[in-house]
Amino acid sequence: MGQLTERAPKSKQAGKSKTKLATAAKGPKWPQLIPVPPAVTATMIGCDVCDCWYHFTCVGIPLDEDFDSDPDRTFECPLCAAERAQGVRNPQRHGIELCTRPGCPHVSTGDEFYIERLVGRRPSGTPGVPLYMVRWEGFGIRDCTWQPAHTLPRPEKLIADFEAAATLEKQNVLNADSIILLEEVLLDPDI
Structure with a gap:
């Protein structure tokens, strides 16, 4: 049986920036994981830059945070933030629907329903x-x-x-x- 999951709506993307194929020399800074009981359904959010998805708790967003209340609010994942700081962009990472945080504690079978x-x-x-x-x-x-x-x-x-x-x-x-x-x-x- 699949797992119930919610996705926060993606906000409108900001203007496009130049793309360079390179790897960021300095790795991303990941926030501390927010512990949640296993029975709690994982809420996910999409990065407005790369369209990859993350659990709220994997990117330091409290589960009770209301991302929908501000339509102009955007979310940039730690990987994109690190790439922007370095002036690089990895176009090969795009649109991944499973949480892409290294060491994500949520077990994902890929059989999730939103x-x-x-x-x-x-x-x-x-x-x-x-x-x-x-x-x-x-x-x-x-x-x-x-x-x-x-x-x-x-x-x-x-x-x-x-x-x-x-x-x-x-x-x-x-x-x-x-x-x-x-x-x-x-x-x-x-x-």
């Missing part, structure tokens, strides 16, 4: 514990699954985004017993 967003909510049968319909990155509505909030990475953020979208569609998010499906679910031609 949450795109929540698109529905329904009662679970247990009072006060709803299930959320998860839309997976790269998959259609037919592949959505119902998940309890405690299995989601950063559930507060995902739920707040879902409730904001539902409110824009004039759906009542305050009634915990109601079934809510966003229009994208109802209008999907594959359903």
